[in-house]
Amino acid sequence: MIDYQLQAKHWLMLVLLGLAMLLASINPMEFSAYVLHQVGTILMLIVLLLLFKKVGLNFSSFVFYLIFLLIHILGAHYLYSYVPYNEWLEWLLAVTLSPEAAENYNGQQGDVWDAHKDMLLATLGAILAGSWNLYKDRKKALD
Template identity: 20%
Template sequence: MLERDKGATIDLLLLLLVAGVFIWSAIQPAGYLIWTMEVLPAVILLIFAIATYKRFRLTTLSYIIIAILAIIMFIGGHYTYSKVPLFNWIKEHYDLKRNHYDRFGHVLKSLFAIVIREILIRTSPLTNGKWLFTATLSMTLALSALYEISEWLFSVITKSGKTSKDFLGMQGDIWDSQWDMLLAFIGSILTLLIFSKLHNRQLRKKM
């Protein structure tokens, strides 16, 4: 019971942190259309997590990951991914060709593989092993590809010039989408290799 109460407290603190960053993000962003498009996936994910909390409560690790991903997207939505100040400073300091916040964001988004892994373990016949690893990796890559397609569709449908350019965040790199998916692939493998044991321990306490 104490362990469960501790977990609920952590979950509440994560929610308050994410809500605070969301409010900050909505105050005078680079543009409200680009902000809406960037934060919408995170908002949908958070609504789903909150709505299913009582009947399908995830592990603390999964909620920490969801919070990290939401914050990453809220920051990207506020400044646009290609203009986040810290990464502009890194770009100038190290004489880089681009702001790498979007690359950094896609590496962190691969952490979502743990959330997918948990859902598969708890709702499918899959157990720990190569098929669980393969299915989790495949679904993570599918989500990454879907996100890239949604960015492309937005630019095609809206034809809103600068907003579309900021949303795509290519920064002159014609292989930007391929880089993003490659980083998601590599990041997902590392995520599963690094965090699966910790995830298993948390799952054993819950199941």
């Protein structure tokens, strides 16, 4: 169902986002950069509210937009390049997997070129997909 008016569930999510922003404001890594990033967060929140009233959103879209803003708030606090996502993922896997499975997962990360290989494969995949789409578009234009 598409909503055009903020309901209690929307206000609750906005209060939680505001609380996250308040907590992220406590001792950020670099305050001036944090404030600059948060200006973008506030502008995007204004865009969300304007679109919500004009176009309407269902609740799940509203929540996903706020999750994106929450990730942005977290990145602003840690200056993006220092966000400990990878450490959190490894910790989560270590506490949820069996000790053997966690060791196998962490043991696979011993390859110093692993990230480079991943990026190479992602780049090659993007080039291949882009080339295929370009080929199909040109073929369609000629027909």
